[in-house]
Amino acid sequence: MDMSFSASDLGFRDEVRAFLAAELPQRLRDGMNGTPSVFVEPEIGLEWQRILHARGWLAYQWPVEHGGTGWTPVQRYIFEKECALADAPSLSVLGLKLVGPVIAHYGTPAQKSRFLDRILTGEDLWCQGYSEPGSGSDLASLKTRAIRNGDKYIVNGTKIWTTHAHYADWMFCLARTDPDVKPQAGISFLLIDMKQPGITIRPIIGMAGDHEVNQVFLDDVEALVENRVGEEGQGWTIAKFLLENERGGSCAAPRLIAELDRMERLSLAQPSGINGALGHDTEFSRRMARLKLEAEALEMTELRVLGELAQGRKPGPQTSLIKLVASSLRQHIDELAVEMFGYDGLQLATERPLYGNESPEPIGSKPAQLAMPTYLNSRAWTIFGGSNEVQKNIIAKTVLGL
Amino acid sequence: MEALGRGLVAEPVLDAAIIPGTLLDGAGATALLDPLMAGTTLVALAHAEREARYNLAHVGTTARPRGDTVVIDGIKSAVLAGGAADVLIVSARQSGGTRDRDGIGFFQVPADAPGVDRRSYRLADGSVAAEIAFRGVEVAASAQLPGDLDSLTPVVATARLAAAAEMLGLMTLLFDNTLSYVKTRTQFGQSLGSFQVIQHRMTDAYVLVEQARSQVVRAALAPADDFARAAAGAKAFVAEAALTVAHTAVQMHGGMGVTDELVIGHALKRIRVLALTFGDATAALDDYRRAA
Numbered sequence: 001m002d003m004s005f006s007a008s009d010l011g012f013r014d015e016v017r018a019f020l021a022a023e024l025p026q027r028l029r030d031g032m033n034g035t036p037s038v039f040v041e042p043e044i045g046l047e048w049q050r051i052l053h054a055r056g057w058l059a060y061q062w063p064v065e066h067g068g069t070g071w072t073p074v075q076r077y078i079f080e081k082e083c084a085l086a087d088a089p090s091l092s093v094l095g096l097k098l099v100g101p102v103i104a105h106y107g108t109p110a111q112k113s114r115f116l117d118r119i120l121t122g123e124d125l126w127c128q129g130y131s132e133p134g135s136g137s138d139l140a141s142l143k144t145r146a147i148r149n150g151d152k153y154i155v156n157g158t159k160i161w162t163t164h165a166h167y168a169d170w171m172f173c174l175a176r177t178d179p180d181v182k183p184q185a186g187i188s189f190l191l192i193d194m195k196q197p198g199i200t201i202r203p204i205i206g207m208a209g210d211h212e213v214n215q216v217f218l219d220d221v222e223a224l225v226e227n228r229v230g231e232e233g234q235g236w237t238i239a240k241f242l243l244e245n246e247r248g249g250s251c252a253a254p255r256l257i258a259e260l261d262r263m264e265r266l267s268l269a270q271p272s273g274i275n276g277a278l279g280h281d282t283e284f285s286r287r288m289a290r291l292k293l294e295a296e297a298l299e300m301t302e303l304r305v306l307g308e309l310a311q312g313r314k315p316g317p318q319t320s321l322i323k324l325v326a327s328s329l330r331q332h333i334d335e336l337a338v339e340m341f342g343y344d345g346l347q348l349a350t351e352r353p354l355y356g357n358e359s360p361e362p363i364g365s366k367p368a369q370l371a372m373p374t375y376l377n378s379r380a381w382t383i384f385g386g387s388n389e390v391q392k393n394i395i396a397k398t399v400l401g402l
Numbered sequence: 403m404e405a406l407g408r409g410l411v412a413e414p415v416l417d418a419a420i421i422p423g424t425l426l427d428g429a430g431a432t433a434l435l436d437p438l439m440a441g442t443t444l445v446a447l448a449h450a451e452r453e454a455r456y457n458l459a460h461v462g463t464t465a466r467p468r469g470d471t472v473v474i475d476g477i478k479s480a481v482l483a484g485g486a487a488d489v490l491i492v493s494a495r496q497s498g499g500t501r502d503r504d505g506i507g508f509f510q511v512p513a514d515a516p517g518v519d520r521r522s523y524r525l526a527d528g529s530v531a532a533e534i535a536f537r538g539v540e541v542a543a544s545a546q547l548p549g550d551l552d553s554l555t556p557v558v559a560t561a562r563l564a565a566a567a568e569m570l571g572l573m574t575l576l577f578d579n580t581l582s583y584v585k586t587r588t589q590f591g592q593s594l595g596s597f598q599v600i601q602h603r604m605t606d607a608y609v610l611v612e613q614a615r616s617q618v619v620r621a622a623l624a625p626a627d628d629f630a631r632a633a634a635g636a637k638a639f640v641a642e643a644a645l646t647v648a649h650t651a652v653q654m655h656g657g658m659g660v661t662d663e664l665v666i667g668h669a670l671k672r673i674r675v676l677a678l679t680f681g682d683a684t685a686a687l688d689d690y691r692r693a694a
Contacts, residue, residue, distance in 0.1 A: 135589075136589065136657060138589035205663075206660055206661055207662050209662065270455075271453045273455030273456055274457055339682060342456065343450055348525060376667070379670075383656050
């Protein structure tokens with residue numbers, strides 16, 4: 001993709017490369033590569049976050065006045081690509097990508113000064129109170145109820161699939177403040193202190209054995225009115241703003257391409273059992289090639305969307321297209337990885353973490369040990385952030401006019 | 403086997419009974435077959451090697467005569483039920499190159515014999531497999547079973563049909579649970595099953611279950627001279643169908659589908675392991691088309 005970069009873009013790329021070579025510790029690269037779940041643990045993510053913050057490169061998705069970098073979309077792309085190539089930990093999206101931009105866009109001056117800086121420093125960790133047991137794809141049907149009482153809301157309900165609630169200091173929560181209007185109009189966006197009585201967190205263990213998500217019970221929990229973002233009843237609009245950021249706005253292709261390159265290298269060391277390496281097997285290498293074409297197309301699609309963003313257009317339904325392609329491509333890559341390792345791909349260690357000195361000895365190789373849990377966790381990509389069925393409905397309705 | 407799958411029974415019937423039992427039966431080794439059948443001795447087949455991938459003829463482990471004993475050296479990987487086995491049946495090369503079909507023998511080795519070094523580990527379905535190193539393991543020449551690599555052919559065929567039948571049972575478990583879920587789960591004020599996109603996906607899954615059942619029945623009814631080929635074909639077909647149905651079941655269950663709390667995920671993990679019984683779908687497909 002270098003052909004379309006200007007001289008100054010190439011200079012920026014070299015600057016990012018030099019920074020990563022000097023400042024990204026091997027321990028964090030190992031932590032990223034040794035994480036089979038969707039998100040890295042805070043012990044890995046927060047350290048990388050501090051290094052980026054010290055360099056002033058953390059909040060590149062935020063407006064300049066709140067600590068953003070003012071990068072062009074191409075620079076953002078270059079940064080994410082170089083981070084992916086260097087195995088940099090993926091940053092926690094909850095504060096930086098989800099609630100941060102919401103507060104920056106819709107928040108009061110008091111909310112901005114109270115919350116934004118603490119997201120950057122890592123002092124506050126956030127979780128997302130969106131889905132409920134009865135409200136998954138049909139998010140607008142959510143039942144968590146917030147009743148105003150003076151300068152507070154009293155909140156009751158249950159949230160589910162709450163990533164890292166067990167680490168979180170705050171939850172951004174969709175709650176029903178008016179049950180008498182149409183569902184979308186009665187929802188408000190509340191910031192809730194997680195360190196208060198009435199909050200119960202039940203771990204949900206994924207099928208690979210990882211603890212990433214939780215069910216959170218809210219029993220007479222308090223949310224200050226001053227911690228409501230936007231107006232009462234504006235929650236759905238804000239929720240959609242946030243979901244479009246969740247589904248797009250950053251690039252999935254660089255990590256997927258880096259993953260495919262890594263697999264290609266590994267496949268050349270993997271025996272075919274017949275003649276030479278598996279990487280030279282016709283059927284296997286054709287499957288790899290198909291995935292690579294899909295990833296390259298996705299990269300160009302993402303660059304085209306970035307180009308539109310550069311002209312001041314908002315990310316819209318294209319984010320659904322990117323989410324559709326990226327999530328199923330990731331699943332195909334992770335499935336091929338399991339199959340690449342043959343019988344060794346069947347191992348599923350129950351210990352965590354799978355990096356560092358305490359991690360269990362792998363059978364065959366470390367990448368083989370990671371393949372099965374990564375594949376199992378990866379089944380969630382087509383479900384969270386709006387299932388692929390929902391993304392297709394969005395495209396059919398808003399893009400195709402069906 | 404289908405019933406075991408349907409019931410998500412986590413017992414090594416395939417690994418510790420059908421596979422070693424078929425091999426011992428073919429070799430007429432009743433001395434070991436009887437305690438295996440009685441459940442007093444756990445026997446496992448140690449054949450696969452990492453460098454072999456799914457090539458059954460690739461045996462790098464060697465068996466060298468020393469007087470009236472045989473010395474075995476090599477490393478076996480993915481020995482199913484190997485962690486708890488009392489006796490291992492080890493394939494080892496007595497002559498020829500690493501990938502020659504000829505020159506392979508099978509030896510009974512007590513799991514606690516000097517020089518046997520086992521490393522147990524868990525597979526996706528929770529079962530315990532082992533990687534086993536044999537370093538100068540000495541057994542009596544009489545520990546060799548009669549027969550060469552060809553004696554593995556009925557074992558592979560029987561195991562493939564058994565794996566296909568268990569996967570079929572798992573498919574019906576997944577399908578029935580998912581059908582009931584999409585009928586009862588409501589979103590947007592109606593059942594998931596009322597959406598056409600869900601109906602079509604469930605229909606696709608239904609077709610796969612029925613087609614898989616037919617392949618299993620067909621292989622089970624195959625005449626003896628065509629059994630190995632039919633079992634290879636059934637296993638290749640069912641493995642791919644079962645994975646597709648499992649992925650559909652996870653997706654239809656949404657967030658719940660990716661947790662460890664439902665049978666859905668456990669069934670997917672068991673199918674993943676069964677799908678690699680004596681090689682993947684491609685290996686079985688190759689056996690099917692080559693034998694045609």
